[in-house]
Amino acid sequence: MSRTIPFHFVDVFAVAPLTGNSLAxxxxxxxxxxxxxxxxxxxxNQSETTFVLPATRPDADWKLRSFTPKGVEVFGAGGHNTLGAWWWLAAAGRLELGDGPTRFHQQIGDLVYPLAIWQSQGKLEKIIMRQEAPVAGRQLxxxxxxxxxxxLNAEEIAADVVPCQVVSTGAAHLLVPIRDRQAVDRISPDAKQLFDLLNEVGGEGCYVFSLDPLQPGTTAYARFFNPTVGISEDPATxxxxxPLAAHLVAHxxxxxxVIKVEQGTTLGRTSIIEVGVDAGSVSVSGxxxxxxxxxxxI
Known part of the structure; x- marks a missing residue:
């Protein structure tokens, strides 16, 4: 006997419908x-699919499990896979919300992370998720x-401005500074070569960025490639x-x-990610x- 299971698509970090990063x-x-x-x-076949499950820890409200199309489970808080799931929970009336911030806790793996959902006059405004304290890893x-x-050409990598370095706030990614936005747009990675370099330095994905963004009020213009889990390019990460915001502050x-990052423009899915960095504390909102x-x- 078949079982019917509901699903929903959420555009996360979106500036309009059909922009941002689509989440199932x-x-x-x-x-x-x-x-x-x-x-x-x-x-x-989304970059990630998130399952909303009952929490198994008493200090959590819901448990989330997220998978890539290749079946790799994704951990850490503050990504589109978690923010989008909570946005759907709130929009579907599954949460008790008041005006201002309402605080919840999410279980991801065996860990519990705090978050806050802001509502004003009954309208959802934003979700803020705390990430882990930044940890700087190996430089490339x-x-x-x-x-x-x-x-690219080697001179288009701006390692003299800020190091090419792995940084983690829950997930370790290689951050690569690029001279200008046009060079960022020209990037066409070789997945096998990039995979090998990421394994060498202990990075999961590669976040390339320039400091001449297109959108007003943003600090960086970025693209994300993650061959280690089978994601060719992600429109909002x-x-x-x-990690990028913490890296820029540290240097x-x-x-x-609040630092705003533009991503996904090359894919036609412009996203704006807001990151709060304060005294070693990092949070992502959207x-x-x-x-x-x-x-x-099924």
Whole structure:
């Protein structure tokens, strides 16, 4: 006998419908086996699919599990996969919200992370998610190999401005400064070469950025590539924007406070990710738009 399971699509960090990073949210999957969750994620073929599940820890309100199309489970808070799931929960009336911030806790793996949902006069405004304290990892010094992997010339990598370095606020990504926005747009990575470089320095994904953004009020213009989990390019990546903002503050290229990152423009899905950096604390905030709902039978 088949079972019907509802799903929803949320455009996260979006400036309008059909922009931002599209997320599939599956409701009521608490009894699904791991392999079936992975197969559902493969069916949706989104950069990530998130399952909203009952929490198994008493200090959490909901548990989230997210998978890439290749079945890789994604951990850490403050990415589009978690923010979008909470936006759907709020929009669907599954949460008790008052005006101003209402605080919740989400379980991801065995860890619990805080978040706040802001509402004004009954209208959802934004979700703020705390990430882990920034940890700086290895620097990548072989700029020639990196440039080749990205399809650029070595002089287009601005390692003299800020190091090419792995930084984590829950997920470790290699941050690569690029001279200008035009060079960022020209990047066409060789997935195998980039995969090898990321493994060498202990990075999951590669976040390339320039400091001449297109959108007013933003600090950086970025693209994200993650061959280690089978994502060719992601239009909005909160788990990379958090490390980038902390990296810029640590090197004096941005002031503590709210830092806005533009991403996804090259893909035609412009996203704005807001990152708060203050005394070693990093949080990511953003909005979502529920653009589709449906159900499938298994």
């Amino acid at each position: 949210v599956v409701d009521g999957g608490g009894e699904l086996a791991l392999e079936l969750m992975q197969n559902i994620a493969r069916e949706f 010094s072989n700029l020639g190999a990196l440039a080749t992997a990205l399809g 909160g788990t990379a924007a958090g 004096g290229l941005a002031q503590p406070g 909005r979502g738009i529920v653009v589709a709902s449906g159900a499938f039978s």
